Amino acid sequence: MSTHSIPSRSLDEWLAYLESIHPTTIELGLERVGQVAKQLSLTHMPHSKVITVAGTNGKGSTCAYIEHCLTNAGYSVGVYSSPHLVDYRERVRLNHQMLTAPQHCQAFAAVEAARDDVSLSYFEFGTLAALWLLQQAAPDVILLEVGLGGRLDATNIVEPDVAVVTTVDFDHQAFLGDDIEQIGFEKAGIFRASKPAVLGDENLPKSVAQHASAIGANIIAAGVDFELQPSANDSWHYHSGELHIDDIAQPQLPIANLATAIAAIQALQLPVSDQAIRDGLAAAALPGRWQQLRSAPRVIADVAHNPQSTRLLAQQIARAKRQHAKVHAVVAMLADKDSLNSVKPLLPVIDHWHLAGLAVPRGASAAQLSQVFDCAVSQHINVSDALAQALETAGQDDMVVVFGSFYTVAEAQSVLQGNT
Numbered sequence: 001m002s003t004h005s006i007p008s009r010s011l012d013e014w015l016a017y018l019e020s021i022h023p024t025t026i027e028l029g030l031e032r033v034g035q036v037a038k039q040l041s042l043t044h045m046p047h048s049k050v051i052t053v054a055g056t057n058g059k060g061s062t063c064a065y066i067e068h069c070l071t072n073a074g075y076s077v078g079v080y081s082s083p084h085l086v087d088y089r090e091r092v093r094l095n096h097q098m099l100t101a102p103q104h105c106q107a108f109a110a111v112e113a114a115r116d117d118v119s120l121s122y123f124e125f126g127t128l129a130a131l132w133l134l135q136q137a138a139p140d141v142i143l144l145e146v147g148l149g150g151r152l153d154a155t156n157i158v159e160p161d162v163a164v165v166t167t168v169d170f171d172h173q174a175f176l177g178d179d180i181e182q183i184g185f186e187k188a189g190i191f192r193a194s195k196p197a198v199l200g201d202e203n204l205p206k207s208v209a210q211h212a213s214a215i216g217a218n219i220i221a222a223g224v225d226f227e228l229q230p231s232a233n234d235s236w237h238y239h240s241g242e243l244h245i246d247d248i249a250q251p252q253l254p255i256a257n258l259a260t261a262i263a264a265i266q267a268l269q270l271p272v273s274d275q276a277i278r279d280g281l282a283a284a285a286l287p288g289r290w291q292q293l294r295s296a297p298r299v300i301a302d303v304a305h306n307p308q309s310t311r312l313l314a315q316q317i318a319r320a321k322r323q324h325a326k327v328h329a330v331v332a333m334l335a336d337k338d339s340l341n342s343v344k345p346l347l348p349v350i351d352h353w354h355l356a357g358l359a360v361p362r363g364a365s366a367a368q369l370s371q372v373f374d375c376a377v378s379q380h381i382n383v384s385d386a387l388a389q390a391l392e393t394a395g396q397d398d399m400v401v402v403f404g405s406f407y408t409v410a411e412a413q414s415v416l417q418g419n420t
Helices: 011-020 030-039 059-072 101-115 122-136 179-191 206-214 255-268 274-283 309-318 339-346 364-369 383-393 408-414
Strands: 049-052 076-079 092-094 141-143 162-165 194-200 220-221 227-231 236-240 243-248 293-294 299-302 325-332 352-356 379-382 399-403
Touching: 011 101, 011 122, 011 255, 030 101, 030 122, 049 059, 049 179, 049 255, 059 076, 059 141, 059 255, 059 274, 076 122, 101 122, 122 179, 162 179, 179 206, 194 206, 194 255, 194 408, 220 255, 227 255, 236 255, 243 255, 243 274, 255 274, 255 309, 293 408, 299 309, 299 408, 309 339, 325 383, 325 408, 352 364, 352 383, 364 379, 379 383, 383 399, 383 408, 399 408
Parallel strands: 049 141, 049 162, 076 141, 162 194, 194 220, 299 399, 325 352, 325 399, 352 379
Antiparallel strands: 076 092, 227 236, 236 243, 293 299
C-alpha cells in the first residue's frame, strides 16, 4: 500500500486510530512487529550505534545520562522512550528536542502502509514509527528504552551494539511472572552474542549473567568491572579498568544509574572526554523524576510506582527534608501495582497522606488504596482534589510529594501548569 492512499490524519486522530485497531493494550511477542519491521528495514540502524536499555527501574535516567554525556561530547543522539507524561511527542527525542506532530504522522503513515493486514498494538505501532523516525534522522547514537520485559518487547527487533539491564524487581507480574529469576531472564533477552552486556546492579538475579554468559555476550558487571564511590565534597569517583573519573557532582537523577551510564558509554568505544561526562551527568534531567513543579511549598513529582523505586524516593525525601518541616504525600496508583509494598518504604518519611483515585483503565480508587494503610489518611476523588488539599494544609517550608504512576504526575503537572 502506498502512503499516498493512507487517509490524512492529525496526530490525535492517529493516536485514537492506534488505540482502536488491536484488541489488547499489551501483547508481547516479536512475530507480528518483526514482520512489519523487516518490511520497513528497521531491524538494523546502519548509520547509528544502538544502545538498548532494559530494567524494572532506572531505564529513563540511564538513557538521559548517556544522552547528555554524548551530546556534550559533540555526538548527535536520538532517544525512544515510553510512556509519555503529557505529550505523545515526548517519546522520541533528537538532540534533546521533540519532533513535530507532522513528522510523527508521516511515520505512522509509513507503518500503516507497510503493515498490510498485520495487527499491531498501540505500543508496537508506536515503536515502529519511532524507529522509522530515528532511522531517517540517522544520529550517531540511538538509545532504545525497553517498554516491558526485554526478550519479547518490540524494541528487541533492533540489533543493539550495547545492551544494558539496569535493575530487576517485581513489576508487571501479569506479563513477566512472579519468579524473579524468570523476570531477569526476560530482561536479559536484549543481550547479543559477542556484544557488550552491561549489568547495572550488583544484586541482579543470577539468570541475567547466566543468560549473558550462555549466549557469549561480553559481560560488564557493576561491582566487578566498574564502580562508583563517594569522594570528597559530596562528589563521586568512577573507575573501570584504567579509566578513573574524579569530581563527579551529585546529579539531579538517581545516583544508582550514573555508573551504569558511564559503563555503557565506555562500551560504545566512542571518544568522550571526562569533562563531557561530568557536565552531561550534572545536566541530565527527566520530567517526572524528582521534578520540582512548584516552590513554597515545594512540590516534587516522581513516577515511582513499585517497591524498588519508592525505596529510592524515600531516600531522596529524607535527604531533601528540611528540619521540622512536614512532608505531605499525594499518591494515586494503578490497581494492579503492589501498593502495599510500594507505600511501606515511605511511611517513615511522610507526615500526611492524601490518597487519590485515578480515572483511567486499571486505576485504583482512593478507597481501594486506603486498604493498605493502618495510619490516618485523607481520601479524594482525584489527584487535583488531593493536591489542592495538600497545598492548603502545607506550610511554606513543607514539601508535597506527588507519586504513584505516570498518570498521577501528569495530572499534577496539568493542575500546576503555569504556577511553578
